Structures are given as structure tokens and as C-alpha cells.
Amino acid sequence: MAANVSQAQTALSESGQFSKCTCQSCNAELTYQNSCCKKWFCRTCNKYGRVQDHPNHDLCYSETESDFLHNKIYAENTELKKNVKPFYKRALEYISKEQSDIPQCFKTAKEHIDICEHLLHKQVAFAARYFKNVLEEKERQQMTHISNLRKIFEKRLDELEETLQENCKLLNVQDLTKLCKFQSSVDRWRTNTDLTGFEKPIFKPNLMVHENSPHFLGNIIYEEPQNCSNQLNIPTINLENIQNRFLRQANVVDVLQRRPPEHGLCDVTCVESQRILTSGQDKRLHLLDLSIQDGDSILQTYKVSCESPHIAMSESRAVFYSDKRDKTIKQIESLDSNRINTVLHFDNLEPRGLAFSPANHLLVCLVGARRSIIARYDARLKLVREIEYKDIDGTCTKLFREPTFVCSNEFSDVCVADHALREVIVVNFSGVFQFSYRGQDEKSFRPHCLVTDNLSNIVVSDNVNQEVHVLDKYGQFVTLLTTGQKIERPGPMSINDEGKLWIGESVSGKIKVLKYLD
Known part of the structure; x- marks a missing residue:
């Protein structure tokens, strides 16, 4: 197994293509989760495993660090x-x-x-x-x-x-x-x-x-x-490069309906290329599957403790969600389990959006009356950093007022949609302010959710003006995504491992899958 994996890794690094191998535990095909990650992923076992000893499913912290580096x-x-x-x-x-x-x-x-x-x-x-x-x-x-x-x-x-x-x-x-x-x-x-x-x-x-x-x-x-x-x-060179990758018009390749639609959509996160986990106002997380052609696309439902939770999935495929009711972060151990554990608790701050960085660090939006921050936790859920201030010309000012959605790109930059400030704020891995974006029309811009793609572009949904903005990693405006089908009240978004954008309509509960890069 180790020899086969080593050869596959060499082939991947030389050719840039995905390699294949077989799980010794269940004989299922293993694939790389993404083009620059050295971890094998077994879809059948539904877990990450070490290359040298996949059946044990025992990924140690040092290996996580190696993969991140x-x-x-x-x-x-x-x-x-x-x-x-x-x-x-x-x-x-x-x-x-x-x-x-x-x-x-x-x-x-x-x-x-x-x-x-x-x-x-x-x-x-x-x-x-x-x-x-x-x-x-x-x-x-x-x-x-x-x-x-x-x-x-x-x-x-x-x-x-x-x-x-x-x-x-x-x-x-x-x-x-x-x-x-x-x-x-x-x-x-x-x-x-x-x-x-x-x-x-x-x-x-x-x-x-x-x-x-x-x-x-x-x-x-x-x-x-x-x-x-x-x-x-x-x-400028980066902008020229990525503009050549954009399709003239984004293609809607699939449409899913979260049922019942009257519960709307709060958040979504891609699980695989064909599956997505959704949350709404019904205290349920629904796992939807595109491959189910006939009837209901809901593959599985998970009961949660609150309405409209923000959700994220770790590398080990554990589901985390924020419970604003009791100010906690809870964890569903895996997609095969309904067991829920409380892993983080906050006294005076309300948790909102969640995301995982390339280092498998959990990013949490925390909103309070006196302070609002982005907290970073390592793989063991130990607090690493609180991001709260920016220093401009020796003057220290607060970065956030109501950070609601967060994501991270391949350089571990942290991108935040602040609903109160009505702007997108980006800091680097160390929390140093990089830039902010207030839309093409500053008076009407209302950023809702944001995600980053494999080019480190930032995709921002505006569900008031019903627009989807795209910025590059330097904060330069690239384009507004347009489709043949109108996206009503674009809200939560996620990008799968194929680079397709899953964007939910906040009110109707529909999820549209877009291909916008060539």
C-alpha cells in the first residue's frame, strides 16, 4: 500500500493530475481531496486515513502539520x-x-x-x-x-x-x-x-x-x-490571468430543493462533489444528493438543538454548528452519527459563521455588545488567536461589528462578511488587515455570505441587490456572476472539490450549482 501510494504521489506531483489507489480496509477507490493535499480520502470509509496505515484511520497531529506545510x-x-x-x-x-x-x-x-x-x-x-x-x-x-x-x-x-x-x-x-x-x-x-x-x-x-x-x-x-x-x-498580472478563466456567463448545471422550502436556507457546506449539507429554520440539517434523480433528494436528516445554525465540516468529516441560543459550538461526530457534543462555550459572545482553514483550524465569528471577533482554534480546539483590531498609521481600530460569515483561502487569509458594516474584510493568517470591499455601489451593497475558490478568488453573495460579486485575492473587483436563470435572494454558498459553486436562495430553499470557471 505505501509503495503504491508513494508512486501515486510522485505521479500527482509530476503530472498535476489526480492519482488513484485502493483502500485496504474496504477495497474502495481512494482519491486526493484536492490537488495540493497529500491525504488520501476513502469515500466508503467516510474518513481520512494515513497513507502508511489507512485502515487505522488514525491521523496524528504531526501529519496534519506536514500536510498543511x-x-x-x-x-x-x-x-x-x-x-x-x-x-x-x-x-x-x-x-x-x-x-x-x-x-x-x-x-x-x-x-x-x-x-x-x-x-x-x-x-x-x-x-x-x-x-x-x-x-x-x-x-x-x-x-x-x-x-x-x-x-x-x-x-x-x-x-x-x-x-x-x-x-x-x-x-x-x-x-x-x-x-x-x-x-x-x-x-x-x-x-x-x-x-x-x-x-x-x-x-x-x-x-x-x-x-x-x-x-x-x-x-x-x-x-x-x-x-x-x-x-x-x-x-494586475493576477487579474489578467484569472479573467481569462471566467466563462462569459455562468452555467447552472443542477438545481436542488431543500424541503420544506418555507424553512428557507441559513447555511450550506459541500460534503462531496455530489452532496451538500444544509441548515434552515426547522432545527434540521439535511444532507442532499444530486445523484438522486427521482423524488426527494434528501439523503439523510440530522436533528440539531437550534434554528438557523451556521455549519462547517472538518477534515475528519465531523460537522460543527453554532448554537446562538446557548452560545456554544456543537459537533456531530460524523455523517453516520446523530451523536452531538458541545465542544466550545462562550459567555458573552454569540457564535455565527464557521469555516475551516487549510491548516484544519476552526474559524468562528463571534458577535457581542462590546466586542466582535474572529476566533481561530487548532485541530484540538485550543484557542490560537483572536482577530479583533487593525493598525492603520499607528491607530488601533476595531475590525468588525457583526461578522456573520467567514472563509479562508489557500494562503490561510481570513475573509469575513460583516453584516453591520456592510463590507467584506480580509486579514492574513496572522490577523493583519489586508483590504476591505464595499461593493460597486457602497450605499446599496449588502454582503451576505462569502467563499473562496481554487484560484483564491472571493465570491460574495448580496441577497438584497440579488448579485454575486467576485474579487481576486488582492481585493480587486473581477466581475458580477450572471446566469441565464435568475438567482432569487442569493444567500449561503459553498464550493465543491470540482470548483463548482453551490449557491442557495435564502427564501425559496433552492440550491443552484454553477460552473463559472473554464
Whole structure:
């Protein structure tokens, strides 16, 4: 089994395709849960298992850490290859072009000065020599600046290649001690040397008598190329890449109905590519199955202790839900069990939205009269961090007022929909504020739920304006998702392992499955 799995892992890492293997416990086919996770998943056993000893279903904490670090390295390499490396290549092309164009511009400016000198004869000879000297000195400075910039970007590109090679080597390392020494450098590569200083001289003659010689002849002005900074940066390249992946119109590939529809939809979470768990106002969680073509699509129902709970599923496929009534987080041990345990209790804070990060950390939205926070708990449900404040120019202010839905992308950034502030707020893994989004029309925007896809885009539903917004990981607006069928009151959402968006209609209880990426 271990040998087969090792070969499958090698095939996956080299080809980027999903590999297959067989569960020794039940002979069912094992598959990877996602393209960058090294865990095997047995759909029959309904659990994760260790690659070396799958039948025991005993995934230890150190293996979880190894998987998370592999996942993080894989995500960093993807970012470096798709966005950072193309930026450096494009920057070098731009520098080369300017290195060729600027001498010609200086030559042209000198020629204009020669023409002016000829027209004014001896009267302007002194002024002409003065401006030539100024241009020659400026040209030397410009070319020195360009040459230095070129060396910087060539050196950083070489260092980037070394980082990629080192990260690729780490992807094949299973030793947790070595993996824990990994330090992410992606923020370093995102910090770029400004591409400024490409000033092209234009000589403007002034034949009027000027009281301050030699400026009666004219002035030299330097113009920067237009839109250089806007076009040459990593977020712009990322936006170009992902826009090419979007379909012109999202396709509704399936529709499910949560019954009874009058109980509406509070939250949803994908279980598999064909199954989704839903919650409503009826103190029930319903497991729906797309493969059931005839009759009711409800595969199983779970009784819970409150109405409209927010739900999330861990890597071990345990279901967690928030109980606002008694301010607790409860756990249904597995999809095969109705046994419910209270795992977290809050005195003065009401739990709302739940989500799991790539590190299998539980993120909890907590709302209170005096403070509202996002709490992060590790795989053992020990508190790791409380996210509450942002620091802007040395001033500490509160991030949230009513955080209601939360999700996390492949870089473990935390994305929050705050219903009171009417904005989407994003912080990094350490809780440092990154950006916020208040819609295309700030006055009418009402973010309801949000999820992230496999490109780290943020998909946001607005159930008041009946829109679905898409942002990239830098907070740039990408598009509004449109479909042939109108989505009434878009509310809770989830994305399955095939990248399809499951979006619920809050009032009707319908769940529509959308394909929006090519």
C-alpha cells in the first residue's frame, strides 16, 4: 500500500493530475481531496486515513502539520510561477524597451536644441551649450539608473528561480523537522522596486527674451510613460490571468430543493462533489444528493438543538454548528452519527459563521455588545488567536461589528462578511488587515455570505441587490456572476472539490450549482 501510494504521489506531483489507489480496509477507490493535499480520502470509509496505515484511520497531529506545510509550499510555488515570475519577466522587457527608447529621445531633444541654436545664432549659443550639458549629465544619470534597475531585476529573477527550486525540493520532503524550518518568502517577492525614473526629455523652445539667462531659450521637462505603474504590477498580472478563466456567463448545471422550502436556507457546506449539507429554520440539517434523480433528494436528516445554525465540516468529516441560543459550538461526530457534543462555550459572545482553514483550524465569528471577533482554534480546539483590531498609521481600530460569515483561502487569509458594516474584510493568517470591499455601489451593497475558490478568488453573495460579486485575492473587483436563470435572494454558498459553486436562495430553499470557471 505505501509503495503504491508513494508512486501515486510522485505521479500527482509530476503530472498535476489526480492519482488513484485502493483502500485496504474496504477495497474502495481512494482519491486526493484536492490537488495540493497529500491525504488520501476513502469515500466508503467516510474518513481520512494515513497513507502508511489507512485502515487505522488514525491521523496524528504531526501529519496534519506536514500536510498543511506541503499545501502552503504548493500554494506559494503556484503564486510565484503564475504571478510573480511573469511580473519580473514583463518588467525586464519594459526596462529593455526603455533602455532602447530613451537614448533616441535624448538625441531628438538635442537635435531640437541645435535647430533653435541655428535660428538664434550667436545670441543663443551660450544657452544652447548650457542645455546640452544639462541633458548629457541627465542622460548619464538616467542610463546609470536603468542599468542598476536591470541588474536588480535580473538578480531577483535568479533568486526567484533558486527559491522555486528549493520549494520543489521541500515538496518531496516528509520530515516535519525540515518542513517546519520553511519560511515563506512570497511577501518578499510581492515587494517590488518601483519602476520609476524613466524620464524622457522634451525640449520646449522659448524665443521670448527671458530675464534669467539661459532660460530665455526654453525649458527641459521630463515625462514619465503613462500607466506604467498600473500595468506593471503583480495584482494586475493576477487579474489578467484569472479573467481569462471566467466563462462569459455562468452555467447552472443542477438545481436542488431543500424541503420544506418555507424553512428557507441559513447555511450550506459541500460534503462531496455530489452532496451538500444544509441548515434552515426547522432545527434540521439535511444532507442532499444530486445523484438522486427521482423524488426527494434528501439523503439523510440530522436533528440539531437550534434554528438557523451556521455549519462547517472538518477534515475528519465531523460537522460543527453554532448554537446562538446557548452560545456554544456543537459537533456531530460524523455523517453516520446523530451523536452531538458541545465542544466550545462562550459567555458573552454569540457564535455565527464557521469555516475551516487549510491548516484544519476552526474559524468562528463571534458577535457581542462590546466586542466582535474572529476566533481561530487548532485541530484540538485550543484557542490560537483572536482577530479583533487593525493598525492603520499607528491607530488601533476595531475590525468588525457583526461578522456573520467567514472563509479562508489557500494562503490561510481570513475573509469575513460583516453584516453591520456592510463590507467584506480580509486579514492574513496572522490577523493583519489586508483590504476591505464595499461593493460597486457602497450605499446599496449588502454582503451576505462569502467563499473562496481554487484560484483564491472571493465570491460574495448580496441577497438584497440579488448579485454575486467576485474579487481576486488582492481585493480587486473581477466581475458580477450572471446566469441565464435568475438567482432569487442569493444567500449561503459553498464550493465543491470540482470548483463548482453551490449557491442557495435564502427564501425559496433552492440550491443552484454553477460552473463559472473554464
